[in-house]
Amino acid sequence: MPSTPADVVAVAVTYRPDEAAIGEVLGRAAAQVRALVVLDNATPDADGAHWTERIRLPDGVDVERSATNAGLGAAYNRAAAIAGERGARFVLLLDQDSLLEPGCVDALLRHADLRAARGPLGAVGPTFVDARSGETAPFVRFGFPLNRKFDAPAGGDVDVDFLISSGSLIPLEALDAAGPFDEGLFIDSVDMEWCFRAKRAGLQLVGVADARMLHTIGDELVELPGGATMFVHSPLRLYMMTRNRVALWRRRGTPGIWTAQDVPRMLLKLARMTAFAAPRIPNARAMLRGARDGWRGRQGPPPAARR
Known part of the structure; x- marks a missing residue:
């Protein structure tokens, strides 16, 4: 049926x-x-x-x-x-x-x-x-x-x-x-x-x-040099995105082929968010902090939401 x-x-x-x-x-x-x-x-x-x-x-x-x-x-x-x-x-x-x-x-x-x-x-x-x-x-x-x-x-x-x-x-x-x-x-x-x-x-x-x-993807769209566009997220979301992607890189069940392409993709994202998306310094700090916490295995809500 x-x-x-x-x-x-x-x-x-x-x-x-x-x-x-x-x-x-x-x-x-x-x-x-x-x-x-x-x-x-x-x-x-x-x-x-x-x-x-x-x-x-x-x-x-x-x-x-x-x-x-x-x-x-x-x-x-x-x-x-x-x-x-x-x-x-x-x-x-x-x-x-x-x-x-x-x-x-x-x-x-x-x-x-x-x-x-x-x-x-x-x-x-x-x-x-x-x-x-x-x-x-x-x-x-x-x-x-x-x-x-x-x-x-x-x-x-x-x-x-x-x-x-x-x-x-x-x-x-x-x-x-x-x-x-x-x-x-x-x-x-x-x-x-x-x-x-x-x-x-x-x-x-x-x-x-x-x-x-x-x-709707991201918080806003930013135009890059050459006419390409990039989806932009807040520093808090950038922290969470980076933390969880890095955490998945370390998990046994994650496909290796995905990790192999995602590592350079996240490095490119860090460069773009730092170069083209305001607020640049908070964006970079959020992603670097997320990478650190993801590598350490931190889970749960973002730090700002913790009590």
Whole structure:
């Protein structure tokens, strides 16, 4: 029997969302699945009310508020638990800035069924378009000296080594096979690390051409000499990104080919963030501190969030 939206519970993880945009994000998702739950990661109240009380939520959307910001890994694991409690076969993970195009979930389900007929499925993910630049992000297979990047053929899908978490449709049985998300990573590389384990468990990761999603990468875009552009993150995010990537380099289960191409990539990122992205000195310090802490195996929230 073909999978349908009735088999899907979507969980949108939020933290201080853009209140002007979150309503449409939730409305588009709710229209394509059986149920949608907002899992708010300890967004503080403002003007005496939580953001969910200041905007009009789509009908039937439930809100679960976490007392503490436990990070994305913990939120994704709670999302899977919510989907299981509601009798779903799939969980659809969503960030607060990810806007599904009409028919996105139907396309994901169609290709999930096609691929499940071939072998165990880890996840299917949409083609995503950066909401600011309009650039379509390619799918990725790991390679050396560079990763291989390509688009899925129109109407088709493609095997990949990595899917971003937002927009990923994951069979709950895949989480049993690959294990839960790593809560210690807190934010960045949570999806990367899970994809490593899914592939090791023999699960397929699949990118789908006709499932499309708008998604915002980074805090802003900076134009580089020669006309190229670069996605820029805050020093805090740069710390977390660097810490967790370096931590993954040291893990036994990390593919060596990924580490071999990621080391020079992170060195290039350090150079670019220091040369072209303000605030330059804080950026450099954040990345160097992240590299040190990642090498030492530090986990959990960033230092600023520790009590």
